[in-house]
Every structure is written in structure tokens, then in C-alpha cells.
Amino acid sequence: MSFSGIFSNKYRGDDAGTDYAYQGAWSVLVIENLAAMRANRLRKNQVNSPDISFKAFIRSFKDSFSAGWQESQYPNQSVPIAHQSTPRRVIQVEWTVPSGSPEEAVKNLAKCSWLAQSMFPTLKHNSTTAGYTPKSTFMAVKFANLIQSNSGLPLPGYISSFIYTPNFVEGIHILQEKESGWPNGFASKSQKNLFPNVVDISMEFKPIQTRDSFGLKIDGEETGWNNSSWPYGVKIDPKLTPTSKASTNSTSQLASPRSRAIVEANASKVIV
Numbered sequence: 001m002s003f004s005g006i007f008s009n010k011y012r013g014d015d016a017g018t019d020y021a022y023q024g025a026w027s028v029l030v031i032e033n034l035a036a037m038r039a040n041r042l043r044k045n046q047v048n049s050p051d052i053s054f055k056a057f058i059r060s061f062k063d064s065f066s067a068g069w070q071e072s073q074y075p076n077q078s079v080p081i082a083h084q085s086t087p088r089r090v091i092q093v094e095w096t097v098p099s100g101s102p103e104e105a106v107k108n109l110a111k112c113s114w115l116a117q118s119m120f121p122t123l124k125h126n127s128t129t130a131g132y133t134p135k136s137t138f139m140a141v142k143f144a145n146l147i148q149s150n151s152g153l154p155l156p157g158y159i160s161s162f163i164y165t166p167n168f169v170e171g172i173h174i175l176q177e178k179e180s181g182w183p184n185g186f187a188s189k190s191q192k193n194l195f196p197n198v199v200d201i202s203m204e205f206k207p208i209q210t211r212d213s214f215g216l217k218i219d220g221e222e223t224g225w226n227n228s229s230w231p232y233g234v235k236i237d238p239k240l241t242p243t244s245k246a247s248t249n250s251t252s253q254l255a256s257p258r259s260r261a262i263v264e265a266n267a268s269k270v271i272v
Contacts, residue, residue: 028053029095029147031115032140032154035122052111056143059200060094063146063231089209089231091147094202102173103181105195110182112164112199119162141205145233150213152233157207166196173197 036050066088071080097112099105121134140154141147149155166172173195177186186193217226228237 027056027144029056029058029093030142030154031118031159032142033114033118034138034140034156035135037140049114052114054095054097054111054201057096057098058093058143059096060092060202061146062092064090064092066090087214089207091141091205091207092202093143093147093205094200096167097199097201099173099195099197102175102179102195105173105197106175106180106182108199109195110184112201115159115162115201115203116164119159138208139205147205148231148233150227150230155207157205159203159205161202161204163202165200165202167198167200168196170196170198 030051030053032051033047036047040046040050068085068087069082070085071082073080097108099108118137118139120137122137123132124135125131126133136158138156139159140149140156141159142154145152147155174192175195176192177189180186180193180195213227214230215226217224225237229235
């Protein structure tokens, strides 16, 4: 996470709450435009602000997992035949973006504009046709240990929906460019612009996970949970390595000793 660009620089209007929130990565929600990040690594002409960050005033957080079961009903069969195909994960986050000053209200609206532009395909120059070819815009999101990759970095994927809802009840700043303190200026120099004091944002994010990120691995002596810290950064079993031994019989079982007998007595006898 670079926290680079105009959205993270301290400037006139940042309040004490903002300073406190950015003391640790646990208190901010970071969104990266991976096309912009890649362009900055490969090109001399840098994309300004390839990522943005919000103070994490989370209102709702849903992390749903679809196991990918598919059923087929064959003739003369009383029950369907079920098998797993491709598991899917969808993260839905709603958060409030408050501003402590008119300057921060302008900054927050610029972040929402950045996110809206990132919903569209990236135009990549085609040297053969001298035109532009649309490319899918993939993103990466990081929120403490609740949204992260296996290495603790922003989790790659794509944002399937983004909803911007200004809260007019909390008031609006009506500003001209010279009153805003915004270093980039406004598109219209003369008219006054509206900047909500509080904005609500909702986002649906679909991560891209590799198959070695999750699940149970059974392979001779190396039986155990594959990358056991996925998805929330808390290990449920030692991570498998080429030289590791069986780890599922470790002393750090999730069931407490008092409930062990109950768990074993009610264990399924079905072998698959």
C-alpha cells in the first residue's frame, strides 16, 4: 500500500480525527486501481493517485461464501447427485464518509469521483490502430485483517457495484474554487459547487482467489488446512510446507477440551 497521491497528503483542513485514523492501517479502508498501479511501475508518466483511502466508519460488513454446489437429477434416482464446482466469495461493505471541514468535504467528493471513474474499463493505447482498446479494470481492497490477501496486502478482485449517497440532512458546503483549498482546482471556475458534509458509500467486491488459498489438503503425511490463515489472518493450523508432517492433530484444536467428548460423540459417520 503506497498511500500516495493527492488524497493522502496532509493539507489544510485535515482534522485531528483524520490524523488519528491514519496512524494505523487497521483504521482505514484502502482501494487500489491495479491498472494505475501497474502503469506506474512500467511508465515514466505517472498516474496521480493510483489508490485512495477512507477513514473506516463502517456501517455494514457482509462476507458471503458460496460453496459452488451443483445438483444433477438423473432418471430412476431418488436423490440428486451433487458436486462442487467453483466456490465464490462476495464482500459487501457500507461505510460513512464524514468531513471535519469544508476542505475535507471537497477531498471526500474527489475520492468518490475517483471510485466512480474506476468502475469503467481502462483505455489502453493500441499502437497498431492508433486508437484505444478497453481493458477490464481490476481493483484491490484492504481493510485491516478482514479484507486482505494471504500475504496481508490488498486483496485483488473487482468491484461489481458502487453506490454514492450524499446525506443532505447533515448539511452541504457551497464553495467556489478559491474557498475550497483544493490544490487541483475545479472544472468550472465561476460557479459554486455542492460538497456534502457526510456521504454514505456502499460497495460490492468480488475477490479473485487462487485455489491454493483455502480448503483442506489431504496428501499422505501432509494433511492439513491449506494456508490456514485465510481469509482473516488467524491461523487455524500450521501452514503446510514441503517438509511438514501431519498437523491436524496439533494441540491447538478449535473445540475446547470440555466439548471434545460431545463433538466426537456427534461426529458424522459418513465417509466420502
